[in-house]
Amino acid sequence: MASYAITPVQSELKMTLYNKEVYAGPDINGVTIIDRQPMGTTWVFSWPVTDGPAANANIVGHLQGTGVQVANNPNFVWHYSLGLVFGDKRFNGSTLQISGTSQINGEWSIVGGTGELAMAKGTVKRTEISYMGNTRISELKIHAIYTPKNQTIASGKFEKA
Template identity: 40%
Template sequence: MASTPKNALSLVLLSTFVLGSMVSLSFSCPTRCEREIVWTLYAHQIGKGEDRNQEESVAPVNSTDNTRFGSIVTNNWPVFNALPLATANIVARARGTHTKAGPAAGDWFTSLSIVFEGARFNGSTFQVMGITEENGQWAIVGGTGELAIARGTIKHTVLKNPGIIGNIRQLDIHAFYTPPAVNANLISIQ
């Protein structure tokens, strides 16, 4: 049975209405929306001494090679909300590894979780990876908890602080995330 032009037009209009309603529902945002965060934090990296917060867990196989290629270092760096560190609060810990993946000085590949502590994002994480040169950028490739489905970047810069043991790495975070759904009373409805 052939469709008449009138029936075809009705079908097209009905399909457009139904699809238009579906599209507008999927883009609506009554309880769950992506949010943006721009935040500067400071990681304290100590490689030697009693207070070290990173440890070489795999030494290079070729001990005569000064490049340290193949070395794996495990880290648990405290992340502070401000400088100077003596008056700042720890808001997270950067836990993971960095691997010497090439012969040049900056050839450290880093994979870590930034695990947040305290009131704002307690227990939430950013999943981070990238090359750790003195100054560079890491990718935020995921997140959990309040920071679910995170994506973005962290520009990291080593600050020159002669009075501090180890490195202070400024972390300039720019990320998007989708917090858990909440109802009208701001109670999570996961």
């Protein structure tokens, strides 16, 4: 006997989060692993993601991945491959898989997800809201459609005839 479950129910996610990039000093959260000019520089990072832009905002996850410089004319352009790994109560352990080429103010594609955010598709609009010293704060407007694991509209068992 085989069992089955049908889960065509999808949910929409709209949220605004913030990430903090620190390029130097004791709180650095990214490092260059290949330094090439005029392009090809590669770095890895784990940027904290918070529910607000203030220093005392709650950390809800981390953007973890790599960035490769793919152009420098007229501005620096990077290709990113990253995961937004959630650590908050609602989506703890779930991820959004994000990819795309953009400048600081640009848009990435959500190309998948895991856990509660399985099979996510959508976009992340990234906008710089401050840059002081070696620290950049960006707003992340997330819009995704996903298939929650725990929503099933039909289930049962196949039996031999």
